[in-house]
Amino acid sequence: MKTLAELAALRDKMKDKVALREGTGEKRIVVGMATCGIAAGARPVLNAFVVAINEAGLTGNVTVTQTGCIGICQYEPVVEVYESGKEKVTYVKMTSEKAQKVIEEHIKGGRPVKEYTIGEIKH
Numbered sequence: 001m002k003t004l005a006e007l008a009a010l011r012d013k014m015k016d017k018v019a020l021r022e023g024t025g026e027k028r029i030v031v032g033m034a035t036c037g038i039a040a041g042a043r044p045v046l047n048a049f050v051v052a053i054n055e056a057g058l059t060g061n062v063t064v065t066q067t068g069c070i071g072i073c074q075y076e077p078v079v080e081v082y083e084s085g086k087e088k089v090t091y092v093k094m095t096s097e098k099a100q101k102v103i104e105e106h107i108k109g110g111r112p113v114k115e116y117t118i119g120e121i122k123h
Contacts, residue, residue, distance in 0.1 A: 027062045027107060032078040034069035040076035048096035052103045062107060075118060081106060090118045
């Protein structure tokens with residue numbers, strides 16, 4: 001990057017992704033990004049949610065954000081989905097592929113993907 005114009009172009013290109021992470025949508029997807037989550041693969045999971053929400057045109061209704069330690073390191077990567085008036089859903093051992101299914105069935109369809117939740121995981 002050598003000019004102010006190049007910097008401005010990069011800022012404009014990334015604006016949607018930053019707004020997506022900071023929005024105030026009806027649904028909130030929170031990805032655990034502490035050291036344990038990152039080591040277990042949370043970064044690609046976060047990116048998969050950001051890209052899928054953006055591509056689906058849901059940025060006005062869904063916020064994707066990150067947090068530190070959620071406290072259940074053995075189940076990382078962990079994703080929590082919050083919806084007003086509903087109980088939080090905690091997804092565990094997430095992957096980018098599982099994120100796609102959560103977007104389709106839970107975020108768009110309103111039906112949590114039970115087999116990915118902490119209550120369904122085999123201890």
